[in-house]
Structure formats: C-alpha cells, structure tokens
Amino acid sequence: MTEAVNQTFDYAAQAAQFAQQTAGPAWLNSLKSDGVEAFAKHAWPTRKTEHWKYTNLSALTKANFAQAAPANSADLSEADAKPLFDIEGLDAAQLVFVNGTFSESLSSDFSALNASGTVEVVRFSQASEAQQQVIAAQLGSITVNEQHMFSALNAGQLEDGVFIRFVKNTKTEQPVQVVHLTTAQDQAFSVNARLLVVSETGSQGVVVESFVSDEASQTALVNSLTECKLQDNAKLFHYRLQLEQEDIIHLGGMHVEQQASSQLESFHVGLGSKVKRVDIVVNHEGSGAHCDLKGVYLPQNNQHIDYHTCIEHKVPHCTTDEVFRGIIADQAKAVFNGRIHIHPDAQKTLAELNNRNLLLSNKAEINTKPELEIYADDVRCAHGATIAQLDEKAMSYMLSRGISRQEAEVMLSFGFINELLDGLEHHPIQEKLRPILAGLFDKGPLGKDESLTRHIV
Amino acid sequence: MLTIKDLQAKVEDKDILKGLNLDIKPGEVHAIMGPNGAGKSTLGNVLSGREGYEVTGGSVQFLGKDLLDMEPEERAREGLFLAFQYPVEIPGVSNLEFLKASVDAVREHRGQEPMDSVSFMKLAREKCKAVNLDQNFLKRGVNEGFSGGEKKRNEIMQMMLLEPSVCILDETDSGLDIDALQVVADGVNSQRSPDRSFIVVTHYQRLLDYIVPDYVHVLAGGKIVKSGGKELALELEEKGYSWIDEEVA
Numbered sequence: 001m002t003e004a005v006n007q008t009f010d011y012a013a014q015a016a017q018f019a020q021q022t023a024g025p026a027w028l029n030s031l032k033s034d035g036v037e038a039f040a041k042h043a044w045p046t047r048k049t050e051h052w053k054y055t056n057l058s059a060l061t062k063a064n065f066a067q068a069a070p071a072n073s074a075d076l077s078e079a080d081a082k083p084l085f086d087i088e089g090l091d092a093a094q095l096v097f098v099n100g101t102f103s104e105s106l107s108s109d110f111s112a113l114n115a116s117g118t119v120e121v122v123r124f125s126q127a128s129e130a131q132q133q134v135i136a137a138q139l140g141s142i143t144v145n146e147q148h149m150f151s152a153l154n155a156g157q158l159e160d161g162v163f164i165r166f167v168k169n170t171k172t173e174q175p176v177q178v179v180h181l182t183t184a185q186d187q188a189f190s191v192n193a194r195l196l197v198v199s200e201t202g203s204q205g206v207v208v209e210s211f212v213s214d215e216a217s218q219t220a221l222v223n224s225l226t227e228c229k230l231q232d233n234a235k236l237f238h239y240r241l242q243l244e245q246e247d248i249i250h251l252g253g254m255h256v257e258q259q260a261s262s263q264l265e266s267f268h269v270g271l272g273s274k275v276k277r278v279d280i281v282v283n284h285e286g287s288g289a290h291c292d293l294k295g296v297y298l299p300q301n302n303q304h305i306d307y308h309t310c311i312e313h314k315v316p317h318c319t320t321d322e323v324f325r326g327i328i329a330d331q332a333k334a335v336f337n338g339r340i341h342i343h344p345d346a347q348k349t350l351a352e353l354n355n356r357n358l359l360l361s362n363k364a365e366i367n368t369k370p371e372l373e374i375y376a377d378d379v380r381c382a383h384g385a386t387i388a389q390l391d392e393k394a395m396s397y398m399l400s401r402g403i404s405r406q407e408a409e410v411m412l413s414f415g416f417i418n419e420l421l422d423g424l425e426h427h428p429i430q431e432k433l434r435p436i437l438a439g440l441f442d443k444g445p446l447g448k449d450e451s452l453t454r455h456i457v
Numbered sequence: 458m459l460t461i462k463d464l465q466a467k468v469e470d471k472d473i474l475k476g477l478n479l480d481i482k483p484g485e486v487h488a489i490m491g492p493n494g495a496g497k498s499t500l501g502n503v504l505s506g507r508e509g510y511e512v513t514g515g516s517v518q519f520l521g522k523d524l525l526d527m528e529p530e531e532r533a534r535e536g537l538f539l540a541f542q543y544p545v546e547i548p549g550v551s552n553l554e555f556l557k558a559s560v561d562a563v564r565e566h567r568g569q570e571p572m573d574s575v576s577f578m579k580l581a582r583e584k585c586k587a588v589n590l591d592q593n594f595l596k597r598g599v600n601e602g603f604s605g606g607e608k609k610r611n612e613i614m615q616m617m618l619l620e621p622s623v624c625i626l627d628e629t630d631s632g633l634d635i636d637a638l639q640v641v642a643d644g645v646n647s648q649r650s651p652d653r654s655f656i657v658v659t660h661y662q663r664l665l666d667y668i669v670p671d672y673v674h675v676l677a678g679g680k681i682v683k684s685g686g687k688e689l690a691l692e693l694e695e696k697g698y699s700w701i702d703e704e705v706a
Contacts, residue, residue: 396529397547399506399528399533401619402566403530403562405530407562422598454561455557
C-alpha cells in the first residue's frame with residue numbers, strides 16, 4: 001500500500017463521503033439515502049459496544065478503504081480466475097464480480113436459465129421495470145439498518161447487486177453461484193456486495209455465495225449483505241463460502257425472513273482473515289418454518305473471525321437447528337455469539353444451538369456466548385457451547401493402530417469439522433471444501449508436510 | 458515372542474498388576490481368564506501403551522526388544538495389536554481413511570510402499586466380507602453408530618489388515634450373540650498361523666469353544682495364579698472362580 005505506515009484514517013467519515021460519490025440506478029436512490037442517514041446515526045464501535053466487544057475495527061483506519069478499486073483491476077484471465085471459485089460437478093450458473101465490478105467474460109450466460117421459467121437472475125442495473133418493482137419493495141426490508149451499521153453502509157454505497165427470484169411452485173435444480181473475487185492491488189479499496197433472494201411460495205432453489213481471492217496479500221474491505229425472503233413452503237439451500245486470503249477485511253451479513261412452513265438450509269464456512277465478521281439473522285415470521293443453520297470457522301496465524309447469529313422466533317411451531325464448530329490455531333482469535341430470541345407468542349418452538357470449539361494451541365482464543373431469551377412457556381430450547389482439546393480416547397485408539405501422534409491430531413481435528421461437511425446436501429461442495437480445509441492442517445514442526453493430510457481427502 | 462516378567466502396574470495410584478509372568482511362543486493361543494477386577498483389561502492396556510497406565514516394575518520383551526520402552530504407535534508398528542473391549546467412536550474420520558492410515562503407517566515401518574487407494578479399497582472390501590460387515594461401514598465414521606457386534610467385527614477386520622505378530626483380544630466376546638461370536642471367532646481362527654500368537658482375554662469360557670486355546674491362565678489379584686490346558690477353562694466355567702481364591706490362599 002502507498003499510505004504511510006503511521007497515517008490513520010477516519011473511516012466512518014470517509015465512508016459516508018464515499019457513499020455520496022457512488023451512483024446506483026435512480027430507482028434505488030431513496031434506499032441509498034436512507035442507508036447514508038442510518039449509518040450516520042451509528043456510533044463507531046468501541047470495546048464497550050456490546051456487539052463489537054471482541055472484534056476491533058481499528059484495521060479500517062490503517063488505510064484509505066473508502067474508495068473503489070482502480071480501473072481495469074477487474075481484468076483477469078479465465079484460466080487464473082476460474083479455479084478459484086469453480087466447483088467441479090456442481091454445474092452452477094455463475095455471476096462473477098471482480099473487485100466489485102461485474103465480469104461478463106467470467107460469468108455464465110443466464111439467458112437459457114432465465115428462459116426456463118423457474119428462476120430469474122438479474123443484476124439491479126439490468127432489471128426490467130417489473131423486476132425493479134419487486135426489488136425496490138423487498139430490498140432492505142429484512143435487514144434493520146438501525147441495528148446493523150454495516151448494513152446501513154452497504155445500502156448507502158449501493159451501486160449494483162444481484163436479484164434471484166425462484167418462481168412459485170417450481171424447482172430449480174441448477175445452483176446459482178454468486179462469486180466475489182478480490183485481487184491484490186496497490187491501494188486499499190472497498191467492495192460493496194449485495195444479494196437479494198426471493199423464494200416464492202412453494203419454490204425450491206440453491207444459492208452459493210463464494211468469496212474468494214488470489215493468493216497475494218489483499219488490500220480490500222468487503223462489505224457484503226445478503227437478504228433472503230422465503231415465502232410459504234419455499235425451500236432454499238444456501239451456502240456461503242468465505243475463503244479469501246488472510247489479509248482481507250470482510251464485514252458481512254445475511255438476513256432472512258421465513259414465512260409459514262418454509263425451510264432454509266444454510267451452511268457457512270469462514271477461513272480467518274485480518275478481520276472477518278458475519279452477522280446472520282433469521283426471522284421466523286410464519287408458523288411451521290424450519291431453519292437449519294450450520295457453519296465452520298478455521299482461523300489461524302494472527303487471524304480473527306467473528307460470527308454473530310440471531311434467530312428470532314416470533315410465531316408458534318417453528319424450529320431451529322443451529323450448529324457451529326470452530327478450530328482455532330496458532331494465535332488466532334474467534335468469536336461466536338449465538339442468540340435465540342423466543343417471543344411471547346412463539347409457543348411450541350423447538351430450537352437448538354450448539355457451538356463447539358477446538359483450540360489447537362495455548363495462544364489460540366475463543367469467545368463463545370450462547371444467548372437465549374425466552375418469553376414463551378411451552379417451548380423446547382437447548383444450547384451448548386464447549387471449548388475442548390482433542391479427545392484423548394480417540395487419540396489413544398489411533399496411536400494403538402500405529403498412526404503417528406501428529407497425523408492423528410490432524411485427522412481428529414479435520415474430523416471435527418468434516419462431520420458437518422458430511423451432512424451437506426450438495427456433494428460437489430463437500431469435495432471442493434475438503435482439500436481447501438485439509439490444506440490448513442499440513443503444518444508439521446519442520447514446515448509444510450503433506451503426508452499429514454494424505455488420509456483426510 | 459512375547460515374554461512378560463514380574464510385570465507390575467498401577468492405574469491412578471492403585472496397584473493392579475502385581476508381578477505377572479507370561480511367556481508366549483510363536484503360533485500359540487493363550488487364554489487369560491479371571492474374575493472381574495483381576496486386572497485382565499489392564500494387561501492389554503499396559504501392553505499397548507495406553508496413557509494412564511503406569512508400569513512400576515518388571516519387563517516385557519517383544520520380538521527381542523524392550524516393549525515398555527516404545528511409544529504406543531511404535532508397538533503397533535512392530536506388530537502388537539489390541540482389539541479393544543470398547544472400541545472408540547470417531548465421527549468425521551472415515552473408517553476407510555482410518556484403516557488406510559494405520560496400514561500405511563505399519564507398511565512404512567516395515568519398509569514397504571504405501572498401498573495405492575484402489576488396491577487398498579479392494580483389500581478392505583475383501584476383509585469386510587470376511588467379517589460379514591457391509592461395505593458401507595467403510596464410508597462411515599470410525600465405529601460411528603455401529604452396534605456392539607459391528608464394532609467388534611471392525612476390530613477383527615483391522616487385525617486382518619495389519620497382520621500383527623501378537624494379537625490381544627480384550628473381552629472381544631462381551632456383548633456378542635452366538636452368531637456374532639461365531640463370525641468373530643472364524644475371523645480370528647483364519648488368522649492363526651505358526652508365526653502369529655494370540656492372547657485371548659475373557660471372563661467366560663464360551664468364546665474358547667470357538668477359539669481353542671493352547672494354554673489357559675487364571676489371573677487373580679494381579680498375578681497368574683494357575684495355568685493349564687484348555688480343560689482348565691471348562692473347570693472354571695463349572696466351578697466359578699471362588700475355588701481359585703481358596704487354592705491360592
């Protein structure tokens with residue numbers, strides 16, 4: 001980066017200013033100005049701000065992030081780019097953004113898929129008048145800008161985004177993959193990513209969000225916001241794969257509204273980075289809705305990752321099954337805050353939250369906090385949060401079969417998250433993730449040692 | 458092959474083995490019987506080097522080497538195998554990869570190349586069949602959700618794959634019905650050979666109808682108190698263990 005080492009930047013002020021310079025479609029102007037206004041009302045988080053207690057944002061002041069990526073930074077050959085996000089065997093229709101700019105050449109041709117009549121995929125900037133009306137009505141209706149500072153900023157800086165609509169009573173087999181690829185640049189810059197998914201009544205679809213980067217040290221701040229609306233009886237498979245290189249700063253959110261008897265299966269994976277924070281909010285608004293929320297995070301070195309989840313049970317008979325697992329290595333830090341809020345009317349709720357963490361070194365740190373707030377009396381709600389070392393019995397068993405202690409440690413650690421990968425509906429995603437995640441464990445005492453991971457992929 | 462002299466060991470400050478002697482020659486099958494709490498399981502755990510078992514005296518020579526000086530994984534690679542009484546469940550680690558990791562480790566120790574995945578898969582399927590386990594068990598997590606009998610058969614399958622010199626079966630018969638017992642015993646019998654020895658630890662004589670031992674030893678109070686041929690097992694079955702106590706006293 002070109003900035004002097006000791007220079008600091010007032011990110012909040014610059015970001016607000018940058019928001020004024022960005023330009024989206026005119027029909028989104030009111031959303032934009034509401035976002036700017038809401039952002040201005042937020043106080044910058046400090047250690048005393050409850051929701052940011054363990055995640056420090058000072059990295060945002062170390063460079064001038066409040067600017068777009070340099071022109072032409074989106075030029076990238078297909079051969080370089082595709083391996084970073086392609087998922088073999090998934091056959092996904094892909095929309096690819098490089099450093100925030102849409103890449104026509106890297107993206108799929110959506111005309112055939114759109115013509116199928118089961119799904120509609122369009123960028124905000126290309127939306128027809130009818131689509132504009134739907135987008136304008138839904139966008140920003142699920143996230144609450146007053147509660148989520150970076151949601152507000154995302155709206156304020158809105159230039160474009162992706163709209164996916166799964167059509168009523170139809171099933172779309174082909175997954176839609178939205179890719180945000182960042183590359184190392186000579187300057188700091190922001191990427192503002194926005195996705196709106198509307199799963200209409202009785203529809204079924206698959207959305208994969210991939211956040212990836214090239215290997216070089218990253219200079220981007222990514223602010224990504226996804227809103228999903230599941231109407232009655234809709235089913236949505238959602239994957240959010242955050243696999244960027246470790247210098248990235250990523251502030252992300254996923255906000256969901258579930259109507260009656262809808263089903264969400266959402267899986268998250270987060271590699272650590274300089275600062276990574278993801279807020280997941282699911283609102284059960286119609287009875288009989290089910291949310292299956294799973295995730296794994298694996299920070300190492302000096303990385304930091306923070307998942308804040310909040311499930312709002314507002315109506316009766318909804319269920320939530322939430323499992324997050326973390327493996328924290330080296331001097332890395334992880335934060336997990338899992339809130340389940342059962343409103344007075346939400347009788348017969350079944351909600352389970354489980355968070356297990358494995359610390360691989362005595363300098364690794366996890367702050368985990370389940371938060372249950374229950375205002376209804378006829379509910380079943382369970383939570384568990386544990387921090388553990390490897391299971392000694394399993395270790396002994398593996399040693400007794402001749403497996404070295406180091407390899408056994410790797411196999412057991414990987415097994416801890418592989419349990420969740422095993423449960424994924426879409427096998428090509430399992431197969432894509434396994435080698436990437438396994439690659440985190442090939443550190444032997446004398447450096448990289450691939451023999452340690454040869455039995456896990 | 459395996460010579461145990463005056464072995465003493467304790468678990469959590471409690472003396473369990475108090476001077477145990479046993480000499481096992483190649484090809485022999487030794488049964489160790491005894492009342493609950495006599496130290497039967499401790500013997501297997503001490504020999505395999507399990508953490509938490511402290512040897513306080515005596516020696517164990519295994520194929521001319523000092524067994525007690527070896528790490529648990531080295532003992533396994535040298536050819537010592539313990540079939541666990543309670544095999545551990547390891548969700549997330551596939552049974553197939555677990556088996557391959559152990560076979561590769563043992564082969565590497567013997568100076569052999571690791572097996573390629575295709576040949577190993579073929580071999581593992583064969584062994585599955587030999588112990589009457591469905592091939593799907595290879596894909597599942599290690600022992601995850603296996604029934605008691607399936608876990609024991611999985612142990613025997615591991616033994617077949619690792620081709621050890623000395624096999625210790627720790628109460629492998631516990632929790633098995635007659636059919637499962639037969640499968641396990643057939644598996645063991647198929648592995649009997651002039652250069653492989655077995656220590657069969659059991660509380661009941663029943664298993665010894667199927668795996669016929671050369672010698673039967675009675676372990677009580679941390680020592681072998683009586684040794685004999687296979688007929689000793691029948692005597693124990695009939696009379697129980699109390700007469701041993703009287704005889705020793």
